Amino acid sequence: MLKKRKLNELEGKDVSAIDDEIGTANKDLEQQWEATRQELVSKYKLDDLSALSYDSDPHTMWKQWKHKLLLLVRQKNAAFDSNYVPSKKENNGEPLRQTAEKCLSNIVRSEIPVKILGNAPLSYVRREYPKKLQKILKTEKTGTVSSRIMASHSDRRHKSA
Template identity: 30%
Template structure:
């Protein structure tokens, strides 16, 4: 086998190699240009109204609660009222004198009768409100034992969609500041809410229709922030709804629903 003699790399040959590599690199970059996408950064607020009352207990929870109450009753000391009943029973067989007569005037049975009469006059509020009966979905006084999410009607292209309040970030704003401003711009300044953090909890990206892309942006990147409703109202003139998890499933666009349900805690139904 013949071997070629080794050749030394001279400075002139090294320069030639470098020129060749630069030409190859420029050709590879010019032949396959990479499109630079331009995105609108959008902050959205998932505003939740937490349950106002507890859910009805299941049969298992009811029986467990009754067992706990029985254990607590058996291990508890006698109350002042029970001691009063025992004292009244002892006085029943004793001769009546001036001191005893004063004591018997207010017996434990009298207290029980008064409490019973007061209890019978008390009416518990219904768990079903007028908003539930009339299916008024823009009222906060509905589904009191469920978590509700605020949606507003917004136009996207030629469609009207139900979405959380949102807005495009302005120059110089943080995403959290943009979320707070977007909520005020959408729902007014009467709402008092509590944000759970400075970082978004979810993310969704979509492309604009071709006609809108000519305006400068190719699509939007939506960053969702989670917040808790504390007080205030949304203007009635704004088309909005407070919906539970089941209702969200029926009204949200499937892609947005899939995104939101990755971080919204599901409601347990009895």
């Protein structure tokens, strides 16, 4: 629609009809988004978070809803064109918590204090490497064809001035 509007504008044609169509399409999208939002709120009971607790359902995704979490997903690197998840190889015998803290200290400025809460991650996702990378890693005899992305509780404290 926008391309068609631009072409008509360059040719000196009337673009008011196209403007009306674009405006209507945006209103329709907003109405769809609002309907979806209301559906999710009612389905997952997001309007009353007090009803959700670990005690009533130990498998709920709301286990730590009231805790502050620092979610670290990905960062951009100037030498690498796409985004990636920060990672660090676990040393044999080193606790997972220490490995996570070292990974964070490599990518977060030292003046931002971060503390991992607990020794076990909340969750993890196993991610297989692309086939070409798997072949390279197998030829290097590392035997690694996948990695685990783990999510842990963390606490970031502000330094008092």
